[in-house]
Amino acid sequence: MLTLLRQGTLAALLICGVSLTASAASMKTGSIAEQQLRHIATYFPGRMAGSPADMLTADYLQQQLTQLGYHSDQRRFSTRYAYQHQNGEQTWRTVNATSVIAAREGKVPQQIVIMAHSDSWTPHNDTETQHNLGGLTNQGVDDNASGLGVMLELAQRLSKQPLHYSLRFVALSGEEIGHRGSEDYLSRMTPAEKHNTLLVINLDSLVIGGQLTFISGSKTPQAVARQTRDRAITLARHYGIRATTQVTSDENPFDHAGLPLLSVRASDAPSGRLSRSMALHFPPDLRHQAQRDNLAYIDRWLPGRITRRTHDAVTILLPLIHELANP
Template sequence: MKKRISLIMISLLMGLLGFAGGISAQTVTYDPSLAHKDGAMAYEHMNYLAYEIGPRIAATENERKAEQYIKGQFERMGLKTEVQPFQYTRRGTTYSSSNVIAYKPGKSSKQVIVGAHYDSVSVGRGVDDNASGVGVMLEVAEVLKKINTPYSIVFIAFGAEEVGLQGSNYYAKNMTQAKIANTVGMINLDSLAVGDNMYVYGSAGEAGFIRDQALEIAKKKKLNVGTNPGLNPAYPEGTTGDWSDHAPFKRLGIPYGYLEATNWEIGDLDGYTQTVKHGGVWHTPNDTLEFIEREYPGRIHEHLSTFSTLLTDLLKFMNKTSTSK
């Protein structure tokens, strides 16, 4: 309760100060001890995005507030950070959005991209889709900021995913051939909080090394994470569809990994029906903390903790020696 009150006070102070010059804001700080309990920092980020900012519809002021919040968090960690603005056109109207990019050097100059979209739809609060993914990404960036990881890491918060993967498409389109060749893989985080089961997917064949290594980590650490069982022939075992921010990188030939919580064993067996009890929660008024915590007590904390642990270890120990581009 004290933490919640402090966040409200920070939010009120920001409101009194105003977003000077438009949408710039003071950096929100957190107790460093939160980073030592898997999922705790992720929860605070998720809560801030969903409740202190609210729905983050693409190309709106709230999306820009979220952009500045994420930028401030990466900068607070000491990571080299930039905002990549872009425009997109829908039904004859041009809109503006942006990606927030932070760079963490590693032992190798070869890089892994870790991405999560920060926009949401207009209904609900976008807790699951996708404040949860951004929360885990920010927590893992905090945990790893001083760890010498095998590869350099590019953390990207993508804008305007809900209107056609605009942010990830823009970033991928502007990668040079040298940068593509230098990218070991891309890990996408989308909708982690509410689905019945936790999954990791990956590219087909040998390019699926990210998924395979994640599953090995899950087995060793006894994390309750599996993969798509392949009940639907349209989506072979271990893979998923091209409906999230991994897809533009997959088209470039970059191996992908993808963390998600849903249920591949119900509905049309396509991973879209998240829960037995309530069906889909994403893109509905039920995508709120109140609903999820009431209907699925403890699930959010379990999921954020599990995915944070898995992603942290994956980035700490990733090894691509068995695969070549």
């Protein structure tokens, strides 16, 4: 088993934030995640690492998690990424990113980490900038307000449930410039914390792909993969939800570090072929484009998808995490 601008503007934004006073039990599964997704996309567009929206998003997430009773802190770190110009010149750009970490202690020190990246796409070259990939107007609905919304609903619904193992909810900035947030988080973990991390669940881009996909890390033991990835597929079938698995990879820094990993994302058919409609409206090379990854566009071309996908993700993950946290 799994043995400012800031204070004045932020106050105004939090007034119109998602209310967490209502009982989660009285709300339809996925509705909290959808509300949070839409709120984050609407009020915090352009969440590029180190931007004002990045900092405001961190403040908002910390406020939400603290309100739920979690011990929540912000972690600021300085990093840089390479930017390629059309003239062939490459420059390094320095950013000060802000991640959020919230914790609820269980009966033992072993922990399960539930993670979603909070930053939206940062253009890496002049071509991406000219094609409006990322940027200040990008709502980042799929990538990754969807992961943040689902994470916040899970945090709310698990905030009062009994825990044997501890839970960590982590919103990492700097992921869209080369997994800098993951690298910073791992660099600050002690050997004991790494040893006590039973599982990392990474929530990323849950909307646009045709079905939810559960992927174990390449270094995740098969016994853990059966309890996590395979159990998620069993739960999906039980609830009549389309879900699949994919081949593992070690691209995620947590996987590369040897921590058990379950990645959750939306993907298309295992063959990699997109339907004609999806290929037309959501071409892979423009998946970060501000004109496409926004509420109006997704609601138009994928009507009902946000509601259905947030419902499906929480429906599967909530009982899975509850089982894992209480063996």
